[in-house]
Amino acid sequence: MKPTDAALATTLCGLRLRNPVIAASGTFAYGVEFEKLVDLNSLGGLVVKGLSREPIEGNPAPRVYETEAGMINSIGLQNIGARAFVREKLPALAKLDTAVFANIFGCATEDYVEVARILEDHEGLAGYELNVSCPNTRHGGIYFSSDPSLLGEVVSAVRQVARRPLIVKLSPNVSAIEPLARAAEASGADALSLVNTFIALALDPRTRQSRIGAGFGGLSGPAIKPIALRLVYEAARAVKIPVVGLGGIATGADAAEFLVAGATAVEVGTATFWDPSAAVRIATELGEFLQQEKIANVGHIVGTLVLKKDPV
Ligand SMILES: Cc1cc2nc3c(=O)[nH]c(=O)nc-3n(C[C@H](O)[C@H](O)[C@H](O)COP(=O)(O)O)c2cc1C
Structure with a gap:
């Protein structure tokens, strides 16, 4: 089966996707860098690197460390800034x-709004994904993603300037996800995506230094x-808007698991580092699974998980 097969077609916030793998x-990167490695038109979609109001140089090296079954990164949101992106x-x-x-992303609500404003003036984007896993420097560094009222404030503010679909990407570093999911929905999100990365530490016991x-x-x-x-x-289960699932997806069967758990579409991150065309391969494998x-x-498998006992 091809990643363009009709059985894989889906809709997300009114957008027609050829398959649910993004x-x-x-x-x-910014997508275009992968043009020679991947047939970009076989993807369900792509999300570019996080964009800020001004360019950001990022964090000191080392920025990545491979763990037993994943990786830890602290890139520091390096990017060329929204204007250069455009x-x-x-x-x-x-x-x-x-x-x-x-x-x-941004450090304050105005930063998010300004980036959305810059992008709104230009054609070529299907929608936005808000990375809210950032500390709000105006509120003593509390993460937007960990406080329903801060989250609601930034989502409503961006909603007012964004005419394109707005996906709010939630952090897993919270004790309960439901209040945050509901706050994003109530403030105008068209969809949620989750999860971002889990805050982690890798250290060298000999040097007593972090490996990052x-x-x-x-x-x-x-x-994860x-x-x-x-x-x-x-x-x-907590919201009516669609959810995009991600976190460790490496095969078509992994993608199917997220759909069964309730996701309308999925995203593929780390797997791309060992297989640049992972997203297209995973869409193909998902098609084979359906067959x-x-x-x-x-769409027929979305949200079909039946738990024998309702979790508390
Ligand atoms: C090197 C690296 C850089 C990332 N940069 C961003 C980013 O700029 N914005 C964002 O929302 N998520 C970012 N993420 C998080 C991923 O998009 C994704 O949510 C997370 O890695 C979990 O999915 P995965 O296990 O498939 O990688 C980054 C992840 C990695 C590994």
Whole structure:
């Protein structure tokens, strides 16, 4: 089966996707860099690197460390800034026949709004993904993603300027995901995506130093998949808007698990580092899974998980 087969077609926030597999932010550069390695028009969509108001140089090296079943990164959200993105990357992205999402972040609500404003003036984007796993420097560094009222404030503010679909990307570093999922929905999100990385530490006991230049980093890859699945299930039950699931997806069967847990679409991040065309391969494998299971359309498995006992 091809990643363009009709059985894989789906809709997310009114956008028609050829398949439900999207390349995740921060692991697929600005998309265009992968043109020679991947047929970008076979992707369900792609999310570009996080964009800020001004360019950011990022964190000191080492920025990544491979763990038993994943990796820890602290890139420090290095990026060229929203204006340079519009000038240098968007013209080529606009020619693609795939849904391109801009990932937006900032240190204060105004930063998010300003990035959205810059992007709104230009064609070529299907929608936005808000990375809210950032400390709000105006509120003593509390993460937008950990406080329902701060989260609601930033989502409502961006909603007012964004005419394109707005996906809010939640952090897994919270004790309960439901209040945050509901706050994003109530403030105007068209969809949620989860999860971002888990705050983590890797250290060398001999040097007594962190293996990451910035100290802590974010854990991603297969190690996080079971926790991400549980969070996607909980978030999808808490809201009516669609959920995009991610965290450790490396095969078509992994993608199917997230759909069954309640996700309408999935994103693929870390797997791209060992297989640049992972997202297209995973869409192909998901199609084969549907064929084997005699499922006519991918939408038929979304949210079909039945738990024998309702979790508390
Ligand atoms: C090197 C790297 C950079 C990332 N940069 C971003 C980013 O800029 N914005 C964002 O929302 N998520 C970013 N993420 C998080 C991923 O998009 C994804 O949520 C996370 O890695 C879990 O998915 P995975 O296990 O498939 O990688 C980054 C992840 C990695 C590994």
